[in-house]
Amino acid sequence: MNIENSNSEVKPVKITETILRDAHQSMLATRMTTEQMLPIVDKMDKVGYHAVECWGGATFDACLRFLKEDPWDRLRKLRDGFKNTKLQMLFRGQNILGYRPYADDVVEYFVQKSIANGIDIIRIFDCFNDLRNLQTAVTATNKENGHAQVALSYTLGESYTLDYWTNMAKRVEDMGANSLCIKDMAGLLVPYEAEQLVHALKETVDIPIELHTHYTSGVASMTLLKAVESGCDIIDTAMSPLALGTSQPATEVMVETFKGTEFDTGLDQKLLAQIADYFRPIREEAIESKLLNPKVLGANIKTLLYQVPGGMLSNLLSQLKEQGAEDKYEEVLAEVPRVRKDLGEPPLVTPSSQIVGTQSVFNVLMGERYKVATKETKDVLMGKYGKTVKPFNPQVVDKVLSAEEKAQTITCRPADLIEPELHKIESEMKQWKQQDEDVLSYALFPQVATEFFKYRQAQQTGIDDNVADTKNGAYPV
Ligand code: CO
Numbered sequence: 001m002n003i004e005n006s007n008s009e010v011k012p013v014k015i016t017e018t019i020l021r022d023a024h025q026s027m028l029a030t031r032m033t034t035e036q037m038l039p040i041v042d043k044m045d046k047v048g049y050h051a052v053e054c055w056g057g058a059t060f061d062a063c064l065r066f067l068k069e070d071p072w073d074r075l076r077k078l079r080d081g082f083k084n085t086k087l088q089m090l091f092r093g094q095n096i097l098g099y100r101p102y103a104d105d106v107v108e109y110f111v112q113k114s115i116a117n118g119i120d121i122i123r124i125f126d127c128f129n130d131l132r133n134l135q136t137a138v139t140a141t142n143k144e145n146g147h148a149q150v151a152l153s154y155t156l157g158e159s160y161t162l163d164y165w166t167n168m169a170k171r172v173e174d175m176g177a178n179s180l181c182i183k184d185m186a187g188l189l190v191p192y193e194a195e196q197l198v199h200a201l202k203e204t205v206d207i208p209i210e211l212h213t214h215y216t217s218g219v220a221s222m223t224l225l226k227a228v229e230s231g232c233d234i235i236d237t238a239m240s241p242l243a244l245g246t247s248q249p250a251t252e253v254m255v256e257t258f259k260g261t262e263f264d265t266g267l268d269q270k271l272l273a274q275i276a277d278y279f280r281p282i283r284e285e286a287i288e289s290k291l292l293n294p295k296v297l298g299a300n301i302k303t304l305l306y307q308v309p310g311g312m313l314s315n316l317l318s319q320l321k322e323q324g325a326e327d328k329y330e331e332v333l334a335e336v337p338r339v340r341k342d343l344g345e346p347p348l349v350t351p352s353s354q355i356v357g358t359q360s361v362f363n364v365l366m367g368e369r370y371k372v373a374t375k376e377t378k379d380v381l382m383g384k385y386g387k388t389v390k391p392f393n394p395q396v397v398d399k400v401l402s403a404e405e406k407a408q409t410i411t412c413r414p415a416d417l418i419e420p421e422l423h424k425i426e427s428e429m430k431q432w433k434q435q436d437e438d439v440l441s442y443a444l445f446p447q448v449a450t451e452f453f454k455y456r457q458a459q460q461t462g463i464d465d466n467v468a469d470t471k472n473g474a475y476p477v
Pocket of ligand 1: 022184185212213214
């Protein structure tokens with residue numbers, strides 16, 4: 001970058017604001033309600049963000065399960081409020097917003113309805129970076145005239161060389177993606193690596209590059225700085241009350257960092273300050289109610305040592321607590337990279353983070369590795385989640401899979417073997433259907449959605465409406 005030419009080479013960096021999705025998913029257990037979001041939407045719409053990420057990821061599940069809200073209704077309300085700003089969602093490839101691969105007809109219908117209800121940009125990723133698991137969603141997004149962004153899950157390991165990333169980026173561009181995101185969910189991308197990576201990507205592809213990282217290990221704002229200096233087009237940040245810690249770098253801080261340079265975002269700090277004032281009490285309340293644990297607010301260097309996403313660390317700890325085995329925490333953390341290697345060294349992100357984490361807990365608590373294998377571990381080894389960058393450990397395959405299971409191992413795109421399921425799902429749930437989108441809520445989370453539908457019906461008929469505890473999802477069914 002040539003600072004002397006800054007006048008002739010103005011290249012403002014674009015900002016994607018995450019406070020309505022990733023930031024509260026990372027810091028408030030995804031519990032921000034639509035009611036908490038709506039009063040500030042008008043101001044946020046005036047900022048001039050490149051996009052606001054506000055839907056998908058865990059928010060869909062959390063709406064139905066804990067908040068007793070219809071996620072589709074949330075999306076429509078946000079769309080009504082954001083008249084000038086693009087809305088972005090996070091989409092787990094063939095797993096949509098769930099934890100298993102779905103048939104193509106469900107994926108296509110979900111994309112169609114997401115866009116019809118107001119989404120502009122769909123960020124699509126796969127936990128193995130198996131691009132076959134992204135193609136249906138990308139093609140469907142193109143067809144609906146949405147913006148298909150493919151996110152590569154960033155991780156470390158001997159297979160993940162610069163060549164790996166540039167080769168993947170080329171394939172992402174070729175498959176019809178409109179932009180590429182590097183999704184560093186664990187905060188592993190350090191500043192000078194980011195510089196190299198972004199340079200290499202910019203030399204390889206023409207589509208815009210976006211960087212998504214987390215503050216967990218404490219380096220994220222420096223990483224964004226080096227990435228922008230290297231040509232990164234868009235960065236993900238969160239308004240300061242829900243920034244840092246396990247979330248993203250702070251929007252205001254990054255805006256100030258680039259002020260007066262060729263990368264100047266042009267965003268108005270006064271307006272941002274008003275928005276921050278709105279969210280600050282939400283942070284304070286969350287600390288008081290213990291929803292936000294101040295422990296997650298510092299730099300966690302274990303992230304760099306164990307390469308485990310922040311959310312996974314807290315999940316492991318709570319699994320061990322349940323078993324009364326908190327003293328095994330360090331042992332389990334050391335087991336995680338070994339299990340990851342046995343399973344073909346995938347990135348650790350939903351659902352592979354849960355699969356590797358749970359198997360690591362079993363391996364330690366049983367006192368013998370793979371004495372018990374979870375169904376998900378077996379499914380991974382049978383190819384049902386797709387292809388990993390490295391082969392599986394053959395000794396582990398021998399120990400875990402029966403001869404019959406080995407014979408059922410697949411190498412094709414997993415969804416090729418899943419029959420269309422939309423019609424069957426619709427007939428299963430038709431007594432609850434009040435809008436087309438209900439079929440999709442049920443497809444992803446049959447039990448949780450049914451409980452929500454029952455709750456909704458009770459609300460509408462006025463029966464027991466004082467039972468509703470919308471904050472804690474404690475409605476007894
Ligand atoms: Co994230």
